[in-house]
Amino acid sequence: MVAKSLSEVAEALGARVVTRGSGLAVEIDRVYAGDRISDLLERSSPRTLVVTNLASRPLLRLADLMDVPAICFVDGKEPEAEVIAAAQARGTVLLVSPVGVSETCGRLSRLLGEGEGGRS
Amino acid sequence: MTVAEWPLVGGVYDDVGRATRALKEHLKRLGVDVGAIRRALIAAYEAEANVVIHARRGTMRCYFGPGQLDVEVEDEGPGIPDIDLALREGFSTAPLAARELGFGAGMGLPSIRRNSDRFSLQSTVGRGTRVAFSVRYRPQEGGVVVGHSVAVEAARCQRCRRCVRACPVQAVRLRDSGPSILEHLCIDCAACLAVCPTGALGLRGRSDAPAVDGGTLVVPDALLVQFGAAVRPADALAALERLGHRDVRTLEPWERGLRAAAAERARANSGPRPVIAPFCPAVLNLVASRFPGLLAQVAPFLTPLEAARRALQTRPAAFVTLCPAQRSSLTSTTGPGAAELVAPTSLLREMLGVLVGRPRPTVDEAASPVAAPTTAPAVLVATGLRHVLRVLDEAENGALGDVLLLELWACDGGCFGSPLLREDPAIAGHRARTWSVGDGPVAPAEPLAVERQVRRGVRLDPDLSRAVQLLGEIDRLARALPGRDCADCGAPTCQALAEDVVLGRAMLAACPHRPVEEELR
Structure with a gap:
């Protein structure tokens, strides 16, 4: 897998950048998609982009804990204001992909070379 | 042994992770190895979530020993009727509200057990549950190994070994699969890029010019003296403006600010000499890995690039970076924040396109030299790692007691010697000095917030x-x-x-x- 900057990721996904965190130059080289907190906890890393339906404050707390640089929500669903505020406070980049989890992961795996699919 | 304790409240899902976050701070301050931190956080988070999901209230108590963290999480709750069942993956009694938030996958207790070195579980139905676990840890090995920004494209490698020989810290090896970089040794200088004839080694990230979106573009001064005798820095700036970059800054104000602050520090210095001014990030990496004893002599300020990034943090800004070290210092998660990064290659081409065909001033008119000696006599300036290494060696041996201040640059001639630029550093540096207006705006030096850390190095x-x-x-x-x-x-x-x-x-x-x-x- 190759490392890609979050700006490249956002571009490849056609994703909307909701919060910029400390900047889109931060690089990721893993993607993990899932909706279970326990899975996300174990699979997250400072180089992981988390793709999830879970647009919640606990998720943002988890991202902060595990130093996850960016989260991508799916299906074009705008996160709630309190989620955006939590992301801003912690410097987490939030993206909203216009497509669902599987298509999002498909595009990401094309971008990153090969993908590691998670349960969702 | 240090003890810390945090209260936990049932039903407040937004708070899950709050106590674990506090635990993380403790572990980081202890300087525990990252693997142990990760395991401890996963286990603690799951234990904390269990209390919030199932119990009315509880506490997380942590004991920090010399080689081990012991955690006890006790709650007042319904208790667990069948412990064997509860330890089975996928079994959960979490309420719907928790499941909707992604909790209650039935992985909690098994995950605590998996991520700890010792685990025990006691529970009384109707009273509560006590989970205890331990995670063994050791000091984080020799400081940090920092990510580097040298990109390897093995397919282009022609196995000439120039990079292997050129690396001043012996961090490059040629393997069957192509060049490979020992990250713990690499200081992110540009020596390997400079000698690679095929581009197998390059700067990570994109090299196209930044989209023009009204943001600030920060360029190194060296970028403005790459176009021959007749193009002054002011003309190069004008070219950038014609390309659509309305707000272009150079690093000069921040360099001036640092130079002044470091000189002040050197004058007031009563400790070991000399003070090292933090200009070149690759030199700082070298000090942190090869000369950790000199780290205390580095003046506690941000580098000009870091200070510029800090100052421009609130607006969209793109930085033209001339070497891997500059790039790493802007993408580092511990630094003052990342920014958009631009390698100069294509920007130079675009600028040339604008500059060609413009009416040229005569060379006589262009080169009206301004005497601008910028360094005070007590500053020892060394450029090029061959010299920098020897100067640092001498400093480490205490042999530079006559020098107040060091200004060191990894590339020959400072950033003018970046392999990504076309003009010879001696010529470009001369032109920059000739055309320099002497004094200009000064951006005050930014004090360093987080101490520079020793690298694992050799x-x-x-x-x-x-x-x-x-x-x-x-x-x-x-x-x-x-x-x-x-x-x-x-x-x-x-x-x-x-x-x-x-x-x-x-x-x-x-x-x-x-x-x-x-x-x-």
Whole structure:
């Protein structure tokens, strides 16, 4: 897998950048998609982009804990204001992909070379 | 032994992770190894979530021992009727509200057990549950290994070994798969990029010019003197403006600010001499890995690039970076924040496109020299790693007591010597000085918030007696090798191959001229 900057990721996904965190130059080289907190906890890393339906404050707390640089929500669903505020406070980049989890992961795996699919 | 305790409240899902976050701060301050931190956080988070999901209230208590973290999480709750069942993956009694938030996958207790070195669970139905676990830890090995920004494109490599020989810290090896960089040694300088004839080694990230979106573009001064005798820095700035960059800044104000602050510091310095001014990030990496004893002599300010980033943090800004170290310092998660990064290659091309065909001033008119000696006499300026290494060696030996301040740059001629630029550093540097207006705006130096950390560097093993043993083995093997430093094996020297072999990074068979087994005994 190759490392890609979050700006490249956002571009490849056609994703909307909701919060910029400390900047889109931060690089990721893993993607993990899932909706279970326990899975996300174990699979997250400072180089992981988390793709999830879970647009919640606990998720943002988890991202902060595990130093996850960016989260991508799916299906074009705008996160709630309190989620955006939590992301801003912690410097987490939030993206909203216009497509669902599987298509999002498909595009990401094309971008990153090969993908590691998670349960969702 | 230190103890810390945090209360937990049932039903408040938004708070799950709050106590674990506090635990993380403790572990980081202790300087515990990252693997242990990760395991401890996963286990603690799951234990905390269990209390919030199932109980009315509870506490998380942490005991920090010399080699181990002990955590006890006790709650007042319904208790667990069947512990064996609760420890089975996928079994959960979490309410719907928790499941909707992604909790209650039935992974909690198994995950605590998996991520700890000792685990116990006691529960009384109707009273509550007590989970205890321990995670063994050790000090984080020799400081940090920092990500580097040298990109390797193995397919382009023609196996010439120039990079292996050029690396001033012997961090490059040529493997069967192409060039490989030992990250713990790499200081992110541009020496390997500079000698690579095919572009197999380059700067990570994109090299296209930034989209023009009204943001600030920060360019190194060296970028403005790449267009021959008749194009002044002001003309180059105008070219950038014609390309659509309305707000272009150079790093000069921040360099001036740092120069002044470092000089002030050097004058007031009563500690060991000399003070080292933090200009070049690659030099700072070198100090942190090769000369950790000198780290305390580095003036506690951000580099000009970091200070510029800090100052421009609130607006969209793109930075033209001239080397891997600059790039790393802008993308580092510990630094003052990342920014958009631009390698100069294509920008230079675009600028040239605008500059060609413009009415040229006569050379006479352009080169009206302004005398601008910028460094005070007590500052020792050294550029190029060959010299920088020797200066730092002398400083480490305490032999530079007559020098108040050091200004060191990894590339020849400072950033003018970046391999990504076209003009010779001597010529470009001369033009920059000739055209310099002398004094200009000064941005005050930014004090360093987080201390610069020692890098692992060349240290063989955190355990001294083990390191001594390894050193002996390496020396013995190195003496048995031919000693021609031919680099045929892919390592720069016989000594380096010996170290690679002893540390398990390479096979002795890599040396085509190796002695037969008997001679090694």
